[in-house]
Amino acid sequence: MKIRINSGRVIDPANGIDAVLDLFIDQGRIVAVGTPPDGFLSDRTIDADQKIVCPGLIDLAARLREPGFEYRATLESEMNAAMAGGVTSLAIPPDTDPTLDEPGLVEMLCYRAKKLNRAHIYPVGALTIGLRGERLAEMAELVEAGCVAFSQANVPIVDNAVLMRAMQYAATFGFRVWLQPIAPFLSRGGYAHDGEVASRLGLPGIPVSAETVALFTYLQLARETGARLHITRLSSAAGLELIERARADGMDVTCDVSINHLHLCDLDIGYFNSHCHLIPPLRSQRDRDALRAGLTEGRIDALCSDHTPVDDDGKLTPFSESEPGATGLELLLPLTLKWANDAGVPLVQALARVTSEAARIVGITKAGHLSPGARADLCVFDPSVKQRLSRDTLLSQGKNSPFLGQELPGRVCHTLVEGEIMYSAAGG
Amino acid sequence: MRNPQLNKNGELQHLLTLDGLPREILTAILDTAAPFTEVAEREVKKLPILRGKSIFNLFFENSTRTRTTFEIAAKRLSADVVNLNVSTSSTSKGESLLDTVDNLCAMQADMFVVRHAASGAPFLIAEHLFANGRNDIHVINAGDGRHAHPTQGLLDMYTIRHYKQDFTQLTVAVVGDVLHSRVARSQISALVTLGVPEIRVIGPKTLLPTDVSRLGVRVFHDMEEGLRDVDVVMMLRLQNERMNGALLPTPQEFFKVWGLTAEKLSRARPDAIVMHPGPMNRGVEIDSAVADGAQAVILPQVTFGIAVRMAVMSMLAS
Numbered sequence: 001m002k003i004r005i006n007s008g009r010v011i012d013p014a015n016g017i018d019a020v021l022d023l024f025i026d027q028g029r030i031v032a033v034g035t036p037p038d039g040f041l042s043d044r045t046i047d048a049d050q051k052i053v054c055p056g057l058i059d060l061a062a063r064l065r066e067p068g069f070e071y072r073a074t075l076e077s078e079m080n081a082a083m084a085g086g087v088t089s090l091a092i093p094p095d096t097d098p099t100l101d102e103p104g105l106v107e108m109l110c111y112r113a114k115k116l117n118r119a120h121i122y123p124v125g126a127l128t129i130g131l132r133g134e135r136l137a138e139m140a141e142l143v144e145a146g147c148v149a150f151s152q153a154n155v156p157i158v159d160n161a162v163l164m165r166a167m168q169y170a171a172t173f174g175f176r177v178w179l180q181p182i183a184p185f186l187s188r189g190g191y192a193h194d195g196e197v198a199s200r201l202g203l204p205g206i207p208v209s210a211e212t213v214a215l216f217t218y219l220q221l222a223r224e225t226g227a228r229l230h231i232t233r234l235s236s237a238a239g240l241e242l243i244e245r246a247r248a249d250g251m252d253v254t255c256d257v258s259i260n261h262l263h264l265c266d267l268d269i270g271y272f273n274s275h276c277h278l279i280p281p282l283r284s285q286r287d288r289d290a291l292r293a294g295l296t297e298g299r300i301d302a303l304c305s306d307h308t309p310v311d312d313d314g315k316l317t318p319f320s321e322s323e324p325g326a327t328g329l330e331l332l333l334p335l336t337l338k339w340a341n342d343a344g345v346p347l348v349q350a351l352a353r354v355t356s357e358a359a360r361i362v363g364i365t366k367a368g369h370l371s372p373g374a375r376a377d378l379c380v381f382d383p384s385v386k387q388r389l390s391r392d393t394l395l396s397q398g399k400n401s402p403f404l405g406q407e408l409p410g411r412v413c414h415t416l417v418e419g420e421i422m423y424s425a426a427g428g
Numbered sequence: 429m430r431n432p433q434l435n436k437n438g439e440l441q442h443l444l445t446l447d448g449l450p451r452e453i454l455t456a457i458l459d460t461a462a463p464f465t466e467v468a469e470r471e472v473k474k475l476p477i478l479r480g481k482s483i484f485n486l487f488f489e490n491s492t493r494t495r496t497t498f499e500i501a502a503k504r505l506s507a508d509v510v511n512l513n514v515s516t517s518s519t520s521k522g523e524s525l526l527d528t529v530d531n532l533c534a535m536q537a538d539m540f541v542v543r544h545a546a547s548g549a550p551f552l553i554a555e556h557l558f559a560n561g562r563n564d565i566h567v568i569n570a571g572d573g574r575h576a577h578p579t580q581g582l583l584d585m586y587t588i589r590h591y592k593q594d595f596t597q598l599t600v601a602v603v604g605d606v607l608h609s610r611v612a613r614s615q616i617s618a619l620v621t622l623g624v625p626e627i628r629v630i631g632p633k634t635l636l637p638t639d640v641s642r643l644g645v646r647v648f649h650d651m652e653e654g655l656r657d658v659d660v661v662m663m664l665r666l667q668n669e670r671m672n673g674a675l676l677p678t679p680q681e682f683f684k685v686w687g688l689t690a691e692k693l694s695r696a697r698p699d700a701i702v703m704h705p706g707p708m709n710r711g712v713e714i715d716s717a718v719a720d721g722a723q724a725v726i727l728p729q730v731t732f733g734i735a736v737r738m739a740v741m742s743m744l745a746s
Binding site: 194195196198199200201202203204205207271272313316317318320 | 429432447525637
């Protein structure tokens, strides 16, 4: 099918484009931006006047809850949420049940996702069997099955010798290692940032050192083993500083932050709002501001949703007994736009954090940009519409969001995957 | 953000925490409690204020003293009291906290007195009642995790006012395991609101919450320095399991450094009073000579506790 997207404001961060242009799609690929190829006759035209056309978003962390947690969400429900959110590529953390440590399981997941024919998935394999931090997963086999990197999700390895060997082994093949900085003993038994709010509420705290001590270890081991390290879900100013220092020393390390930590801090817990029970914990305002500045200045490479659907039973409990996590796929774009608006970040720069930069971290070359030949994964959205977030508007099975009730900018009008219109908002 | 313990007229709907509660309400509770202290001295120790009301003591964590004093308070107000020791019933069968609450609502409960090991549990119940439009049911927090124990905080304020009258002239020290203490948090909140000019916390760094000074207190690690010229010494209970988490070496060392002895108490003002929320660990946080001494007001605290709980219940029900 040939599609022409007319007069949209095309924002393609990878190519530095931000201009009103037409875009031409044929056989699932972008064939031209600006002037149509010779003899291009479209089967379908999408009017994008006053709208923004950008690469489909790439999310570095989307838990689809399959296999194992289908009562919280299914591949189908969350894929629909992704489409409604303009997210066309998803990196899947390995903390499913069973964990993504088996090539057969990863193949099955990829097969199921392909059959659903919506967002592309990029499984992140378990670094160790069962995420138990004891034996290495079959990384070479897992990559053949479709894994793009290896991680422990938010289950840290206790034994640093195992961690070092896992990094060495991954480095043998040049595989990416994504690690969330959590020092196991320092974070144990804690539920909120160790500061005034937790002290006041009597919530056992998780000190910033739970992040920095882990980072020291990870950075040092990456330096020694040559592993390609990506740090996930930064939460603190001190953590970001450590990464910058490592970069100043010439180390090649990337990092991301979640939409929650970009917009919220421990004060948002209010009267024990369990939607704010997250891993890592929401930290102080100062930390949040440092993360925002880091993302604005490009010191943090990417922004992700850290999508974690939790059912009501998991949240309607006292804070410390609630399941951590928040739904996010449908919030990634609105919260990117909100940050861009609040911080005065040009959209071409803001959208890079959820498209081209995220693509670079996952290792996606065919998407995340709008160069001719690229996969026609696109998001067409209206930046001028504001919508109040409610349980009813969320397609994700997880209705757990700290942003419920807030007015957020942006409305996805169309989501295209490989040149097929997979989602259109009611009323176009 | 809606204050979950006040109704839309700014009156007390639930008693969940003393943090953020206006001074007028604190004072009103203490004023209401005063006449109730005399009820105990009557031949018929009963008032008809809560006649026909059902009060459920919902204890998800073991307690003898607090549960008993709530029970006595409710009975002196002529309420029907049902004690549920939930730690040994429904939740062990997998029932959720809110399912338990819904069931008791269906049994026409008028008031819940809740103790729970998790900070914030009574807030969850209050929010749930609000969401279901049950403004006729009231929740009293009888201790949630490390967070709050508002009736204990109130009875402590009652005790201080009884012996010292004016809060605005006092120096008060809270001593020991502040980190794990819901009592300490409620005491500090109330002392701040009632205008105590100097509130001190004394203890090792391992047992003081992070940024505790932001709660409005001065931090001391040296007991003798911290007790100098104080009017009120509020001791806290030290749980034995604190030795496990590498928070303290031994109870003996704790007693040596932070245990209240007559010698350490001599640093305080001569008319200083000594309080303890009970149950006491003699020889760990407090020496028997002090606990049984002339300055101790630990047993009057218990007596006042009943009057204060009667006051809270009657105010919520009215």
